[in-house]
Amino acid sequence: MKLARFAVEGKTRLGRVEGDHIFDLTNVAPDLNGSMKLLIERLHDLQSAIQSVSAPCFLLSEVRLLAPIDDPRKFLAIGMNYKAHAEEAAAAGIATPKSQLWFNKQVSCINGPFDDIVIPEVSEKVDYEAELGFVIGTRCRHVSREDARSVIAGYFVANDVTARDWQFRSPTYTLGKSFDTHGPIGPWITTADEVADPHDLTLTLSLNGEERQRTSTGDMIYNIWDQIAYLSTVMTLEPGDIIATGTPSNVGIATETFMKAGDVVRVEVSGLGVIENHFVAE
Structure with a gap:
C-alpha cells in the first residue's frame, strides 16, 4: 500500500494511493485526526479495513499531498x-x-x-x-x-x-x-x-x-x-x-x-x- 497525508476541502486527511486516485481513510479510524504516526501504530489491525476502502475518493490532482508523517518523535x-x-x-x-x-x-x-x-x-x-x-x-x-x-x-x-x-x-x-x-x-x-x-x-x-x-x-x-x-x-x-x-x-x-x-x-x-x-x- 501507499499511505499518504493530504489536504482537501480545508482538512488534513489520511489516504491510500492507487494510481491517480487517493482514497480517504477517515472512516476507517476517525480518532486518528490525520496522524500517520497513530496509523502506523495500529497498521496491523487496520490493514484489511484500509485496503477495502473504496470511497470517498479523490484524484491526486485535486488534493495537496503533505509530508506523509509530520509528528515523528525522531x-x-x-x-x-x-x-x-x-x-x-x-x-x-x-x-x-x-x-x-x-x-x-x-x-x-x-x-x-x-x-x-x-x-x-x-x-x-x-x-x-x-x-x-x-x-x-x-x-x-x-x-x-x-x-x-x-x-x-x-x-x-x-x-x-x-x-x-x-x-x-x-x-x-x-x-x-x-x-x-x-x-x-x-x-x-x-x-x-x-x-x-x-x-x-x-x-x-x-x-x-x-x-x-x-x-x-x-x-x-x-x-x-x-x-x-x-x-x-x-x-x-x-x-x-x-x-x-x-x-x-x-x-x-x-x-x-x-x-x-x-x-x-x-x-x-x-x-x-x-x-x-x-x-x-x-
Whole structure:
C-alpha cells in the first residue's frame, strides 16, 4: 500500500494511493485526526479495513499531498554512507568515518513533497542530498540484523537539505541539518511488503532538469539492517520514527553548486515515487 497525508476541502486527511486516485481513510479510524504516526501504530489491525476502502475518493490532482508523517518523535540520518560519496569527501580532506556516523534532523524541519524550501538569509551554502528513507513500525530495542526487516513499516523519498556553512560550524551536524523546511519527504509511505529489496532501488536527483545524482541503494556502506541493529543498540526505536539512509556522490558542495532562489530539485526512488521542491529566498 501507499499511505499518504493530504489536504482537501480545508482538512488534513489520511489516504491510500492507487494510481491517480487517493482514497480517504477517515472512516476507517476517525480518532486518528490525520496522524500517520497513530496509523502506523495500529497498521496491523487496520490493514484489511484500509485496503477495502473504496470511497470517498479523490484524484491526486485535486488534493495537496503533505509530508506523509509530520509528528515523528525522531528524525535520524546517517552521514557518508555511500562508497562513492565517502571517496568524494575523502578527496576533499574529510576522513571516512570508522563506524556509522549519525545525526539528528530536528522534526520541525519536515516539509511536504512539493512544498517550497526556504534558503535562510544566514546561509550561503544550502545543498541537496537525495536519500531513501524508512519508517519504523514497531517499538523495538536490540534488534538483530536478521530481524531488522520486521520492524520497518515502509519507505519514502527524502532530500536531506543541508546548510553546509552551519553544518561545519560546530562538532555536531544538527544545526546545519535542521533549518525549517529542510526536510522534504514523501510523496507517500510505501509499505514494506511492497518493497522486495530496499537495497536494489535506483536513487536519482536532478537540479533544474539536469541529473546530478544517480546510484543504486546497494552502494550503501552500512545497509538498512546494519543501521537498525546499530541504532537500536543505543535507543528504543518507536513507531513513526523516520530514518534517512545516506546520499550518493555529487552533492553540491563537491562542485561548489549551492541552491539559489528559483532552483528546482527533483528526487526519485524507483518504485517509491518522486518529490520536487522549489527553493525560495527567506
